[in-house]
Amino acid sequence: MMNLGFPNFVPEKPSRIVVAMSGGVDSSVTAGWLKEQGHEVIGISLQLHDMAEKIDNEFGTCCSLSDIMDARRVAEKLEIPFYVNNMEEEFREAVVDDFIQEYLNGRTPNPCIRCNEKVKFRQLMDWALDLGADYLATGHYATVQTDPGNQRVELFKGGDPEKDQSYFLFAMKQQDLARTLFPIGNFEKKVVRELANKYGLLVANKPDSQEICFVQAKSYKDFIEEEVPKALLKPGNIVDPSGNILGQHTGLHQFTIGQRKGLGVFGKEPLFVLALRGKTNEVVVGPEQNLFRKSALVNNISWINEPLQEQKHLAAKIRYRAKESPVRVTPLPDGKLDVQFEVPQRAITPGQAMVFYEGNRVLGGGWIEDLSIQ
Amino acid sequence: MNRIYADFNATTPMGRACQEGMEAAIRYWGNPSSSHAHGRQANEIIEESRRRVAAAAQVNPTELVFTSGGSEANALALLGSYFATQSTFRLLTLSVEHSSVLDTARFLENQGVPVDHIPVGIQGSMDLEQFRKQVDQFRPSLVSVMAANNETGVIFPLKEIFQICRERKILLHTDAVQAFGKLPPAQWNFCDLVTLTGHKIFGPKGIGALVVKKGVPMVATHFGGAQEIKRRGGTENVLGILGFGKACQELPTPEELKHLAHLRDRFEKGLLETLTGVHLNGADVPRIPNTSSIRFEGIPSEVLLGALDLDGISVSAGSACSSGSITPSHVLLAMGLGKQAAKESLRFSWGKTTTPEEIDTVLQVVVKHVNRIQERKRRI
Secondary structure (H helix, E strand, O other): OOOOOOOOOOOOOOOEEEEEOOOOHHHHHHHHHHHHOOOEEEEEEEEOOOOHHHOOOOOOOOOOHHHHHHHHHHHHHHOOOEEEEEOHHHHHHHHHHHHHHHHHOOOOOOHHHHHHHHHHHHHHHHHHHHOOOOEEEOOOOEEEEEOOOOOOEEEEEOOOOOOOOHHHHOOOOHHHHOOEEOOOOOOOHHHHHHHHHHOOOOOOOOOOOOOOOOOOOOOHHHHHHHHOOHHHOOOEEEEOOOOOEEEEEOOHHHOOOOOOOOOOOOOOOOOEEEEEEOOOOEEEEEOHHHHEEEEEEEEEEEEOOOOOOOOEEEEEEOOOOOOOEEEEEEEOOOOOEEEEEEEEEEOOOOOOEEEEEEOOEEEEEEEEOOOOOO | OOOEEOEOOOOOOOOHHHHHHHHHHOOOOOOOOOOOHHHHHHHHHHHHHHHHHHHHHOOOHHHEEEEOOHHHHHHHHHHHHHHHHHHHOOEEEEOOOOHHHHHHHHHHHHOOOOEEEEOOOOOOOOOHHHHHHHHHHHOOOEEEOOOEOOOOOEEOOHHHHHHHHHHOOOEEEEEOOOOEOOEOHHHOOOOOEEEEEOOOOOOOOOOEEEEEOOOOOOOOOOOOOOHHHHOOOOOOOHHHHHHHHHHHOOOOOHHHHHHHHHHHHHHHHHHHHHOOOEEEEOOOOOEOOOEEEEEEOOOOHHHHHHHHHHOOEEOEOOEEOOOOEEEOOHHHHHOOOOHHHHOOEEEEEOOOOOOHHHHHHHHHHHHHHHHHHHHHHHHO
8 A cells, every 4th residue: 555655544442433435445444454453433425317218227426326235335345334414406406497597598517526515515414413423534645644743634635646646635614524534545456356355345446437327428518408398408609719600509508618529510621629618508619729728817716725825836727637747826816816827728618626736735726717718 | 342233224133033934934945836846946935925925015915016126016006907998097206205106106197197296385285275186187097196295205095096096986096115014014005006115114225015916907027937926027035935924913002103203202302402403394294103304404414424334324315326326306306395404404214124223313413513514504
């Protein structure tokens, strides 16, 4: 098992620890490993959507009914209590409806972060504490460490660079982080699967979830078209950066910034989506080099610790799968952040989260705003 | 840890005579339909058990159709009646029925069958005058009303309902799964169709029965044999039927039921007097002697259910699906409790083996956790 020079905090004293179990290999091994360390482990799950009618492959993604069945069986194998709560309605309101609305407004949402912030960590922590637990543990690849001096909790990247999930956790509150454990946060995925086999868990070879859980095998475009009344999908113009009309589209939800396929318009050189204008319902297209930009505006900022007071050089990620890149971040009087990249970034996308790092430490992040293109 | 079971409405353990009888009968593996000695033995088990079940329910043995349980008996009652009468079939059922009735009703409705629901009030009971009007307006051919509700324990006035139906030549089905063994048969066995099950009366799972009174139009919905007077094809569950019959010989006595009601009252009184923000669902209407549905204001049911489970006490909340996931009870919602209140309710259901010590322990543990959780919420 590798780590980043400091161990992932897990209490030495046997504690009552509630593990948020999704039915995947990471949270299953988290529960098994904590039990092996001598803790009293309780599994809990939130059922967020019912995919019972839509299951056509052996394994779904996170938090569908069949995954909760898996979690239940893992808990029984580990001989730990396990409880499920149905939160489909809350999830629908806080996450799915927002996801759809964001797309209709020409933004590209990140439902997983929103779910962590609005549904998962809030509900799970409250539930865990009501069960008399000392800690809540999850299977995230991330690390927390408490500063012995000021007792503030710091969030770090996970040990396996391929699997690091700290990006999804930037909006966590200090009081929640203080009671959250990421026991396998520094393990390599390979090791996690080995442990799953060692514990005899049926999910040892279950593939990692890739898609958005409630969209599953469908395209998000099909999902939105199934969910939304036709009247809300408004047609509009496809224009070039100077405003010349090149063609028409049948709804902003079909596009994300950087997209090339399915535009239905052609130029001398390949055309890419450069911007989505919610107000005028326009899709702006242009050559690929126009996708690269150095500046961004970030709003609804959340800091793990002290808010940034003055200009600072940090590293930033503009989406989960993007590479970290050096930035100069300047706090603005209205609470937003002005972010200047040293190297131009491809497709900085409104609606996605930008997360700031200093080395392995996560400082915080926020949501990318629309900077209408010049 | 010695666990305390307070979920007898979900299922019961098997009684001793039932378990011993089933263990002994494992060697009778013959097919009851066979003409040879093996078959005759198995057939005898079934017919003897049929008489036992019929005697306990005080119905005619020839009117008893064995099924795989209460849900199948409910489905047979509704679907079998529908297929027997087709175009004249109209169903009126209760909004707080078990999902096996409600879901079958919804299926029929999707096939184009006229279906209507009888509302209940905030206490979980129905209004007979309103019912009479609804019957005259909707003109059902079959009314289905449970004898007692599984979640609140509320008893429904079947005698009066039967009277209203009889005057209008309407058939009456009752799901008596929760009433069997808790209410005298004379309170429900006069209905035209009656659903019974084994595993709520200290018998085995996977066995139930539908009482079909003589002359009630009914066709099979399972085919493939002439079993159960052609009303339920398929080789019989001989062992289950035997266990069901044995359990019927061990039903609680009137004295035991009185004792159970006393224990329940002690529990409810203890909670209501000790805690604040606690409400008894269906407090002011007649209920079966073993069921308490309680709302703990501000405490989600899964929280208290988990806390009690960790302390060795088994209770239930709402209706759990196969994953164990809890959804707000449709019964409490139909009573007009509101989503929040429905999500804060727990069901405690006791059985003939429940002791006064168990009642007191549960009371003590519930009070401990409710105080602790309320205290934490105050601090936030």
